[in-house]
Amino acid sequence: MEKQILEMLVQIQKEQKEFREDLKQMREELAEFREETRVGFSEVNNRLDRIEKRLDGDGYQFKQVKVEELKKRLTTVESDMYRMTR
Known part of the structure; x- marks a missing residue:
């Protein structure tokens, strides 16, 4: 009996x-995913900033909307991702 218990414990x-x-x-893996997601969103934010600057510079104020x-939408996605990873 003791032997069985010891085997079960092992x-x-x-x-x-x-x-x-x-x-x-x-x-x-979760940490890697979070980092990849953070980098991805950072790239998207940078692209959006560049687009916004180009539109402002070209006089397309109405497209800024x-x-x-x-x-x-990006902020919503970011907050959803943050909640998912928590």
């Missing part, structure tokens, strides 16, 4: 170790 410890390793890998709409 098995449980083994499974715990595997679980911890899996959890560690998932956390690393579209840029503002895009920024609002």
Whole structure:
């Protein structure tokens, strides 16, 4: 009986170790995903800024409304992504 209990404990410890390793890998993957997402949104923001500056410089003030709409949508997506990763 004691031998069976010890074997079960060893098995449980083994499974715990595997679980911890899996959890560690998932956390690393999540951190990579967050970084890739952050970089992606940063690039989109930079592109939107460049578009806005070009439109302002060319006298297309009325098109700035579209840029503002895009920024609002991007902010919404960013906040959704932030909530997903939390």
